[in-house]
Amino acid sequence: MLRGRAVTLRPATVADVPALAAIRAAPEVRRWWRGGDDLADSVRADLGDDDLHVYAIEHDDRVVGAIQWHAEPDPDYRHASMDVFLDPAVRGEGLGGDAIRTLARHLIDEYGHHRFTIDPAAANSAAIRAYAKVGFRPVGIMRRYERGEDGRWHDALLMDLLAEDLAG
Numbered sequence: 795m796l797r798g799r800a801v802t803l804r805p806a807t808v809a810d811v812p813a814l815a816a817i818r819a820a821p822e823v824r825r826w827w828r829g830g831d832d833l834a835d836s837v838r839a840d841l842g843d844d845d846l847h848v849y850a851i852e853h854d855d856r857v858v859g860a861i862q863w864h865a866e867p868d869p870d871y872r873h874a875s876m877d878v879f880l881d882p883a884v885r886g887e888g889l890g891g892d893a894i895r896t897l898a899r900h901l902i903d904e905y906g907h908h909r910f911t912i913d914p915a916a917a918n919s920a921a922i923r924a925y926a927k928v929g930f931r932p933v934g935i936m937r938r939y940e941r942g943e944d945g946r947w948h949d950a951l952l953m954d955l956l957a958e959d960l961a962g
Contacts, residue, residue, distance in 0.1 A: 796849070796896050796897065796900050797896070798892040798893060798895060798896035799892050800853060800887070800888065800889055800892050801851050801852060801853050801858075801889050801892045801893050801896065802851075802852040802853075803849040803850070803851060803852075803861060803893060803896055803897060803900075804849060804850055804852065805847075805848070805849060805850075806841055806848040806849055806850040806860055807841070807850075808838065808841065810837075810850045810857055810860075811834050811837045811838055811841070812834065813850075813857040814837045814850070814857065814859075814860050815833040815834040815836075815837050817857075817858075817859055817860075817879065817880070817881045818833045818836070818837065818879060819833055820881065820882050822882040822885075823879050823880075823881075823882065826879070826914070826915055826918055826921070827879050828942075828943055840862065845864055845865075846862055846863075846864050847862060847863050847864070848860055848861075848862040849861050849862065849893075849897065851878075851880065851889065851893045853884060853887075853889055858880055858881045858883075858884045858889060859878065859879050859880035859881055859884075859889070859890070859893070860878070860879060861876065861877070861878040861893045861894065861897055862876070862877050862878075863875065863876050863877075863897060863901065865905070865907070872907070872908075872909075873907065873908075873909040873910060873911060873954075874901050874905070874907045874909075874910050874911075875910070875911045875912065875913070876894065876897065876898075876910055876911070876912050877912065878890055878893060878894060878912075880893075885920075890924050891924055891927055891928050894925070894928045895928055895960060895961075898910055898928075898955065898957075898960055899960070902957045902960075907957070908956060908957045909954060909955070909956055909957070910930075910954065910955040911933075911952060911953065911954045911955075912925055912930055912953050912954075912955075913936065913939070913950045913951065913952050913953070914950065914951055914953070915940065915948055915949070915950055915951075916935055916948070916949040916950055916951045917948065917949075922951060922953070925953055925955075926953075927961065928955065928960065928961055929955050929956075929959040929960050929961040930953040930954065930955045931953060931954060931955070931959070932951055932952075932953055933951075933952040933953060933954050934951075934952055935949050935950070935951060935952075936949065936950045936951070936952050937949050
């Protein structure tokens with residue numbers, strides 16, 4: 795378990811699937827985190843991916859989201875990528891930033907990571923502002939990066955964070 799200022803991160807389990815699927819079903823989350831018609835199956839698939847490390851984010855003894863990371867294994871390009879989603883009911887409380895800082899510190903201290911990436915949709919201005927508060931900086935637009943539920947390709951913003959730039 796990893797403890798932040800206000801959140802606790804713990805490895806997500808199958809018991810977390812209903813709560814995480816319900817959060818991902820919220821329109822404000824689903825807009826950015828797709829997952830097909832069966833969100834519970836999508837969450838289970840993430841949990842079953844051996845290359846992906848998924849943590850439940852807890853606040854006040856309740857699952858309020860998830861944060862996950864994946865490591866680039868090539869030693870010449872070593873870094874960790876992150877993704878996070880939160881229950882819209884707790885947005886604006888700094889919990890996402892706390893979760894990101896907590897995970898980044900863990901990856902720096904325990905795995906020696908020096909660089910992190912995150913790739914929000916270019917239209918997701920709230921996420922981009924939140925990531926910037928933690929220390930992520932824009933690298934560039936990845937054009938037509940991800941297909942949306944509307945079937946069209948959408949841009950994403952690649953952002954990165956160096957260990958020494960971690961804020962807070």
